[in-house]
Amino acid sequence: LYFTGQQYHYLYKMLGLGLCISRASATVLNLNCSLVLLPMCRSLVTFVRGTRMTRRLLDKSKTFHVACGVAICIFSVMHVSAHLVNVVRFSVRYSEDFPALNLARYRGELLSLVPGVTGVLLVLILFLMFISSSYCVRVSNYEIFWYTHNLFIVFYVILMIHMVGGALKYQTNIEAHPPGCFRANQSSTEQQGDELDTSEEEERRCNEDAHFQPHYPQTWLWVSGPLCLYCVERFYRYIQSRDPVTIVTVIRHPCDVVELRMLKKNFKARPGQHILLNCPGVSSFENHPFTLTMCPTENKETLGIHLRVVGDWTERFTQLLLPEPRIDMEILPMAQKRRYPNDGWMGFRLQRLYFVWVCKELQSFYWFAELLCALHHKLWNENRPDYFNLKLYISQPDSLQVIEKYRPLTSRMQIGRPRWKLLFDEIGKSNKHKRVGVFCCGPKGISRTLHRLCNSAQYNGTTFEFNKESFS
Numbered sequence: 001l002y003f004t005g006q007q008y009h010y011l012y013k014m015l016g017l018g019l020c021i022s023r024a025s026a027t028v029l030n031l032n033c034s035l036v037l038l039p040m041c042r043s044l045v046t047f048v049r050g051t052r053m054t055r056r057l058l059d060k061s062k063t064f065h066v067a068c069g070v071a072i073c074i075f076s077v078m079h080v081s082a083h084l085v086n087v088v089r090f091s092v093r094y095s096e097d098f099p100a101l102n103l104a105r106y107r108g109e110l111l112s113l114v115p116g117v118t119g120v121l122l123v124l125i126l127f128l129m130f131i132s133s134s135y136c137v138r139v140s141n142y143e144i145f146w147y148t149h150n151l152f153i154v155f156y157v158i159l160m161i162h163m164v165g166g167a168l169k170y171q172t173n174i175e176a177h178p179p180g181c182f183r184a185n186q187s188s189t190e191q192q193g194d195e196l197d198t199s200e201e202e203e204r205r206c207n208e209d210a211h212f213q214p215h216y217p218q219t220w221l222w223v224s225g226p227l228c229l230y231c232v233e234r235f236y237r238y239i240q241s242r243d244p245v246t247i248v249t250v251i252r253h254p255c256d257v258v259e260l261r262m263l264k265k266n267f268k269a270r271p272g273q274h275i276l277l278n279c280p281g282v283s284s285f286e287n288h289p290f291t292l293t294m295c296p297t298e299n300k301e302t303l304g305i306h307l308r309v310v311g312d313w314t315e316r317f318t319q320l321l322l323p324e325p326r327i328d329m330e331i332l333p334m335a336q337k338r339r340y341p342n343d344g345w346m347g348f349r350l351q352r353l354y355f356v357w358v359c360k361e362l363q364s365f366y367w368f369a370e371l372l373c374a375l376h377h378k379l380w381n382e383n384r385p386d387y388f389n390l391k392l393y394i395s396q397p398d399s400l401q402v403i404e405k406y407r408p409l410t411s412r413m414q415i416g417r418p419r420w421k422l423l424f425d426e427i428g429k430s431n432k433h434k435r436v437g438v439f440c441c442g443p444k445g446i447s448r449t450l451h452r453l454c455n456s457a458q459y460n461g462t463t464f465e466f467n468k469e470s471f472s
Contacts (some may be wrong), residue, residue: 018082030223033223034226037226040059040233042276072126073126076122111181122162129155133144143312156223160220182326246262246263249297250321257307261294270295272291273291274292275289277290281320291441350387353387357393358442359395361396366406372409390412424460430463436462436464451468
């Protein structure tokens with residue numbers, strides 16, 4: 001911005017440091033508003049998860065999304081606070097001498113302009129999204145979090161309109177009114193504070209008054225790219241979700257766990273993958289991630305998940321899958337017997353597999369008891385009993401009466417919690433100078449403990465690489 005001496009002095013008195021802080025925080029907001037959408041492009045994140053380093057970074061995509069959201073809230077407070085100071089200073093120091101530099105046509109008009117109205121709406125939307133994103137709200141009522149978080153669409157529309165009012169201006173006639181010049185009725189001593197000769201004074205005189213016009217809005221330049229990527233991502237996921245899904249089997253397990261077997265044509269999956277489940281009968285817009293507990297194979301196209309009934313969405317979804325039997329029902333819900341695919345072991349590079357499972361109740365082990373027993377018998381018949389090392393821990397035992405057909409699991413069952421340091425030492429001694437991948441799916445306390453042990457000193461030359469299940 002270029003101003004004459006008096007104009008710059010007036011602008012500085014009117015806005016001062018508030019203008020600098022508001023513009024600096026606005027730039028940071030534009031950057032974070034453009035970056036916060038990228039981690040939510042799940043298909044794009046999955047596509048670029050190639051190398052090990054990239055995979056580890058992208059596994060933190062949800063953390064990056066939260067960090068960008070927190071940064072948006074912090075710098076929004078700075079931006080709003082600076083503009084509140086600007087409003088007060090503008091109202092106090094409104095000048096009739098320089099109407100081109102005034103942000104409004106009269107005192108008190110600033111909040112009723114487009115930047116003021118849209119700014120208030122942006123703050124309200126951001127406040128709702130921030131409050132509903134808290135842990136207590138997400139746990140108690142996930143729908144509130146989901147629907148308020150989708151207000152980001154309205155947020156971005158208003159954000160791009162926010163600068164249309166043209167509060168900031170730039171000079172358009174620099175040649176006729178160069179910086180530092182003074183008008184014909186203004187002496188050089190008043191303007192510059194020192195004496196100039198006649199020739200220099202003539203050169204420093206202005207041919208006309210300074211003219212200003214609003215800056216061209218630039219927010220859309222920051223957010224249009226990520227918004228287009230996100231829209232393409234959602235459209236791609238919508239196309240994928242249009243293929244019909246057939247529910248083959250529904251099995252109710254102890255401790256409010258339901259196993260769901262589905263069939264979807266041309267669906268390919270890898271172990272450890274998760275899917276987004278949508279049920280229009282419950283909610284047309286909610287999508288919830290679930291880890292695949294059964295992947296399609298060449299012999300069987302069925303995929304399966306286990307879901308725990310812990311919220312409103314899972315309760316209503318379970319009621320649709322397993323309605324209460326009534327006399328007038330023509331078809332009663334039926335649970336078929338599970339059949340496991342006959343996978344080969346040639347494609348796996350694993351030399352040994354350690355499976356540690358910690359549960360509070362004995363009944364929780366029945367979720368996968370048949371699968372674990374079937375795997376135990378398969379490896380025993382193939383003379384590979386050491387390939388699969390199973391350790392089961394019951395943290396709160398009430399009764400240890402195991403069903404007879406699950407007897408192979410009894411010898412692997414222990415009371416209490418795992419002593420992780422001793423377990424890592426044992427695995428390190430058995431796998432000297434090798435790389436052991438650690439895959440964690442559980443509470444944050446266990447995750448932090450395993451992560452710390454993996455990053456500590458090597459065990460007998462064994463390197464542990466920590467990986468955590470992430471639904472980002």
